[in-house]
Amino acid sequence: MREVIFDTETTGLDPKTGDRMVEIGCVEMIGRVETGRTFHAYYNPERDMPAAAEAVHGLSAKFLSSKPLFADTFGELLEFLGDAPLVAHNAGFDFGFLNAELTRIGRVPIAMDRMIDTVAIARKKHPGAKLSLDALCSRYGVDRSHRVKHGALLDAELLAQVYVELTGGRQIGLELSAEAVPANLDPAEGKSSDGYPFTSAAAPVRSRAPRLHSPSAEELARHAEFVAGINNAVWTR
Structure with missing residues (x-):
């Protein structure tokens, strides 16, 4: 089964108040194995970048001003996503921003039944434990030493490894x-x-x-x- 693990970076926490998606990173997996295919893009949000958000991901308004608008390149993203289930950490957040961008340009939002939330899986598997991506990387021995700031593709790559551990670990496929x-x-x-x-x-x-x-x-x-x-x-x- 093909799945896409993805992550987004944004200007803030709520697309309903004008925050925008500025970066997305996607990793393709088939049978819970990374294929090597990825998708990565930056988008011009057509607005300022709050200092608090820039401190998290390091993306400035000046840097993003030269990037394409989501409306101009969204087709490449949708082609990569296809009809696969979409895996994200605290997936409601990422789905909310992705669908807000699609709605803004008059496109059909992605169905929520395609959403797989690794936070929900981790909460059920490790009740009471810390559920951040960093915490889960530490729990499963996933190397995140190169993660200085949040980055959509880097975080998607880390999450892909965590997702494998959350859903069976390295014994997947040893039936x-x-x-x-x-x-x-x-x-x-x-x-x-x-x-x-x-x-x-x-x-x-x-x-x-x-x-x-x-x-x-x-x-x-x-x-x-x-x-x-x-x-x-x-x-x-």
Whole structure:
């Protein structure tokens, strides 16, 4: 199954009050494995950049002033996204900004049923723990030493690694056969009983032919002799 992990950077916290998306980074995964395909773009927000936002991602109004408008290049982004499920950390925030940009130019927003929120998954898996991307990177040993400031593509790449750990870790795809599907998975729905999407029947067959474990005649005779020698056995009472 193809999935796209993405992250955005913005001018603030609320698109309803005029904040805009200024950067987006996307990472393609198939069967929870990164394919190497990515998408990255900056956008001119046509407004100022608040100091608090610039302190987070380092993108100044001057830098962004030479970048294209979302309205002029959105087609490239939508082509990359395709119809894949979209994975983001605190996904409601990123979906809100992406859909606000699409709505602003008269395009159909992305359906919310395509949203997969890694914060929600982490909260269920690690109740009471810190759920920031930094905290999850530390928990799973994902190297973030090069993350000086937030960056959409860098954060999407980190999240892709965290997402794999949250949904099965490095053992994904090690089923005993290509037909094997864990009991809590529903292939018809494409989700587990926990509500997480999954990829089934994607791994090559790794199982060996089963060994025969029936006892030989000699082993049966030795067992009968052993049992007969037990004094006052419970099964004889």
